[in-house]
Amino acid sequence: MHRALLLLLLLLVSCGDSNGDGRVTVFAASSLTAAFRSMGADADFSFGSSSRLAQQVAEGAPADVLATADEESMQRSGLRGAVAFATNRLVIAHHGAVQSVADLARVRVVLAAPSVPAGRYAAQALSAASVTVQPLSLEPDVKAVAAKVRSGEADAGIVYATDAEDMETIDLGVEARYYVAAVTEDGRSFVDLLRRDRGRRVLRQHGFGIPS
């Protein structure tokens, strides 16, 4: 009986996290997943919607770096000294049913919610083209939009070009600007990496542009 209790205790102790192993923690927009993982940095990544991550950083989440897909999310985090480090194009991802932006008004469309950068960029693109769309859903994450188009549930969706490399796309003429800021001193090395030649090369390889 005592051995069983001891074993239980040991198992419980291992339920905790192992923190502080010296790795840098990077919070980044989900569209940066492939590019950041290829940076060769010794870091722990948490990918998600920029607005959610910025909110978490503002509430004191243990991130060393925050990278967002637009300026508004970065401002929400309250961090100073953010710099633009990459650009992306907004596109309509589809399976052939769409020839122009105007077609979005008559097919099954999924967009990102206006509370996330991709949703804001989509609204910008649609209003610039004077097209009104009745979306089937306003997803909490741009990857969810891409997934719904990819699976065929939706005919089209507005996502980042880097998320739609396996689908047909139409460029919307809207550029997304990505910002990065170091939350702690430890994060500076990762921020510097992104802005050096090697980091820029990796970003370009994954379909991102570099702001001038």
Place this chain on the structure above:
Amino acid sequence: MRGAPWPVRVAAAVAVVVLGVPLLGLLARTPWSDAWRVLRADATLDALRVSLLAATCAALLSLVLGVPLAWVLARSRLPGRTALRALALLPLVLPPVVGGVALLAAFGRRGVLPGFLDLPFSFRGVVAAELFVALPFVVVTVEAGLRQLDSRYEEAAAHLGAGPWTVFRTVTLPLTLPAVGAGAALAWARALGEFGATVTFAGTLPGRTETLPSSVYLALESEPGAALVLSVLLLGIAVTVLVALRGRWLGAWR
């Protein structure tokens, strides 16, 4: 508490803390001055309407489908009842998002039955997803209730000449009403709180498929204060349901 050894008392106290502290934190951090504005907002009322309607539909369907299944499990001598019961309980242990993925695989455009009732991205889809997760509650509660029944009442009625449907309607159902009521209430509460399956299967569109839990998730990104207020709203509904049940459902489980 006399007689309980101290390790038991300590562990029980820790259990209370684990359950209570998050709820207290929620109540403490809610911006109460902002609460009325959030509760009155169109977006909130839309989500509340979608949630209440969908949960009620799902609970009703759960009753219509769950009570007969519970009867089969409790009373019939069908072979394979054990497997059937496992199937009925599966959604209880399945992660909700897996339920959503399964529903898409079944009824999505590339699913096994594409176009059936046109479920994805619709209010019907929300009801379908909630039905999937809530049905087991009715089955479990009603089956337990039926097993507890003294079958002599039904035997007497049959002996006096009542047909099976009459026996079910006039003897069985009234006697199991507490279990049915508890099952319905639990199914309703579970349906109301469902998030993973509805977001995956039906999406989130304000006024049509965005439920209160979805609103909370979305609000976390832009208006964390609103997320807290909506969370308290859901908490209030949950507490009301539990108080209305007043521990009666525990009896049906025994």
